[in-house]
Amino acid sequence: MAPRRKKIYEGKAKILYEGPEPGTIVQYFKDDATAGNGQKKATIEGKGVLNNRLCEFFMMGLQNVGIPTHFLRRLNMREQLVRQVEIIPLEVIVRNFAAGSIAKRLGMEEGTALPRPIVEYSYKNDALGDPLVPEEYIIAFGWANQQDLDDIVSLALRVNDFLAGVFYGVGIKLVDFKIEIGRVWDGDFMRLVVADEISPDSCRLWDIKTGEHLDKDVFRRDLGSLTDAYSEVARRLGVLPTNPEPTKPTLIN
């Protein structure tokens, strides 16, 4: 039996537990899926396992190219150990092609290429439905200062370059994604790191050839099986362990 752990927070997709050492937390990936700020809900068997794996793959990849993240290591099928950070209460969204809210707001057809990657922010507040906020609000309300925002934009664009390249290599178009950024303190010094998760829950991924959706829109828009879509992403990235040959009994003589 695993030792009892203190639950810090339970969100829509993950549970946070106190980690084994101070300053660490365990992120447990649930099978729950929500859309429209929790209005649509379901349990999708296997989603948590896939997202834990995929998130590990992206976070390690980012670290390998020098982009700091909260990720420490994967613990098991559903859990990863991360550094505890002070989350900046923003969803940092990067868009390469129009889809979802920007398409609606500006009357653009989904899939239209944007002139350059666009970074936008929404204020993390479920009760308000995570409203879009301009930099002016972020600075005025003290969620981040101008220096932080400059750093956040460059971090977000580096993550975009990395992810877009990785996905392009396996025939997937990175339409948009969102990340959360955390502050890590080293004495008086503060660094910004990529926190929370990167998974098909937080990206829009379209097959380059067919345009098929391989992300949470499959659930939001009832386009088929979400686990099939996420498994396809994992399989293409080489993240999904291929089924081992069933073991045959060995005769010992």
Ligand SMILES: Nc1ncnc2c1ncn2[C@@H]1O[C@H](COP(=O)(O)OP(=O)(O)OP(=O)(O)O)[C@@H](O)[C@H]1O
């Ligand atoms: N390294 C970290 N340290 C502290 N908190 C973190 C870290 N990484 C992610 N979090 C926070 O943990 C929570 C993860 O849970 P989940 O994604 O299920 O939340 P949620 O239902 O989406 O709600 P929220 O609106 O708070 O994101 C989020 O609130 C996220 O901001």
Ligand SMILES: [Mg+2]
């Ligand atoms: Mg979340």
